[in-house]
Amino acid sequence: MAKNTQPIAKRCKALGISPAVMGYAKKNTTRNSNGNFRKKKSEYATQMQEKQKLKFIYGVLEKQFSNYFEEASRRPGQAGENLLQLLECRLDNVVFRLGYASTRRDARQLVSHNHFTVNGKRVNIPSYQVKAGDVIEVVEGSRKIEKFAKLTGADAAVVALPGWLSRETGTLKGVVTRLPERSDIDYEVQEHLIVELYSK
Template sequence: MARYRGPLDKLSRREGFNLYLKGERSYTEKTAIAKRNYAPGQHGKNNKKMTQYGIQLRSKQALKRIYGVLEKQFRKYFEEADRKAGKTDEALMQILESRLDTVVFQMGFAVNRRTARQMIRHGHFLINGKRVDIPSYRLRAGDIVEIKEGSRTIQQVKEGMELAEKLNKSPVWLDVNKDQFKGTFTRLPSLEDMDVPVNLQDIIELYSK
């Protein structure tokens, strides 16, 4: 599947805020968004007022880039969320947060979602004791994510766990046992549990046109 392989800092600059895509560096003042807080390109410094459509589009693009999801898959997620009973915005975020690559990152086993995807594809993780190498695999309540015994000493795991400890990151819907290199996806998170950096209503309105 095609993926964006360009500079990650450029994506944050395009959206106008830190998307935290580069691991530990994203949490320092060395990021490009901290040094050049304007969009990339020769017209990046122009403060042109955006239309309502432009604002909605930027919200969608930012959320897609945070989770590393392409347009076709993101639209499918939205359509699935829209069919569910309850709030569409909450259902959409639950779908994104239940992806295996996001859970691996949130558990602190990778410094970012991109690294988590690479590790998953290389077969470093077990779900309920079985190898799963699909980053978009969706977890259900009670599923146990575990790093394979032979993969627990690789550098990516070490860096992920060190960063998670520094950030004191512990989402309430995950139960992580770092000593055993495993964690449980205890439940779907609610909107109140999550720190959503974009206006989800913008995305709903954009796709509802």
């Protein structure tokens, strides 16, 4: 399975995003601290950076990203917002947002290893698109694993859920209450630049 293995802190710095967006609160780098200010970026470079930012955050490769954009363009509404919604609705991202994994990379691996069900059926495809009303749960046989067991104990960390997801306290069950909207995106991105890039 193809996956993104780029260094987190270095790549975050190059793309101008906080490592916290990726789930890495303590990662940082001071290498080449003035590298991003050497010259003014062209319009194309700025558009490419926004595209690379989304690809990196969600861990998708070029072909898959292009397919997402084509799907977003076919849907009614604004292509840029549709693209963000498609990426947010990936199962690995939902697992990350629900607090079942510390990073999206971790969530991708957990999904691939068959630890989750959607509406009672096991799903091991990280790119699986969830829908409003879907119920995501950790499978019964995986709940005793330390990684999941500590999510329901007294010392379980409090997770700040986005408005489109809910999770029952003390359980390993989450619900997609609605589809994500543009206002739910918690990082800076200028999706219109990506639309302009693909429109050329």
